[in-house]
Amino acid sequence: MSNPAKSTTEILGLSKSELEDLIRSRKLPAFYGRQIYTWLYGRQCHEFSEMTDLPLALRDQLQEDCRITPLVELEFAKSTDTTEKYLFGLSDGAEIETVLIPDRKTTTACVSSQVGCALACRFCATGTLNLTRDLTAGEIVAQLLFLREKKGERAFSNIVFMGMGEPLNNYDALVKALEIITDPAGMALSKRRITVSTSGVTPKIRRLAESGLGVNLAISLHAATQSKREKIMPVAQTFALDKLISAARFYADTVGKRITFEYVLLKGFNDTREDAMALSALTRKLDCKVNLLPYNPVPGLDFDRPEKDEVNRFAATLANKGVVVTVRTSRGRDVAAACGQLAAKRQKGNS
Ligand code: SF4
Incomplete structure (x- = not known):
């Protein structure tokens, strides 16, 4: 175990070059930094004593003045549809x-990027929590x-940044984490299997396009007109729909990847034929x-899920207009698997 009482430097989340610098500062060869990097991210090791290719004296030093803080599992729930939901505790509480969402051929890990979220989308459980802080890359x-560590190397095949928070509002940590995740010496996951989902932080979409990371982009659209979007997504007041669409086009052109638009279907609000026509035009x-997501109702929030027929009609209208459309079935409904529901439930229980 590292020494949490005395230690100073958290090393989980450090990049390869930062770890090399850490080692160089001890007048030791930089390649030890690369070895630590592989232990951390390639082998999920959080004990310095287990980094057996490092000199014993270095392991002892690291034990003294560094720490590796894994997450603490606070709650676990498994849905009847095999979706798994984890609630983790961080070092500051x-x-x-x-x-974790298993499907026929893939298992997708849906990760959080912030504690809570500042964007307060009207239909979202996380939006009721406000933003506490950004997550670190670590x-x-x-x-x-x-x-x-819990489920083995094949625990997941895909990653979506669609958990708590707006990933592009924590841009630097996101990019640093993506570099570690996609690095062959790190977590070695293909960028083709990673999707960053944003509510539409337009300037950061452009920045991500130019970053060279090449991950997939999903945009939470949820309404096809500026006025409707503003009603459910306050972020739309800052980043207008026409600018968002042109940033999406820029991303698709620059990265050479098809964009996904997420559209949560809210009964009586954005599920009419007129809405479908506006969405297809856009x-x-x-x-x-376009991914249609029939809403997963959140207790205390004012929206309902449309009937299956209405969902199918909406999808058919889009398809008839030549839009590539899928309807995503809601997963883990019995374990409150939509973003933020478990944490919101706990926070309200504690207040
Ligand atoms: S939907 Fe996403 S961006 Fe909107 S409040 Fe929830 S977590 Fe934040």
């Missing part, structure tokens, strides 16, 4: 959620390391697909 990566000329 904050809580975040991670969801805390983002730790969610995935936990899953691999998306038809883009290299994109």
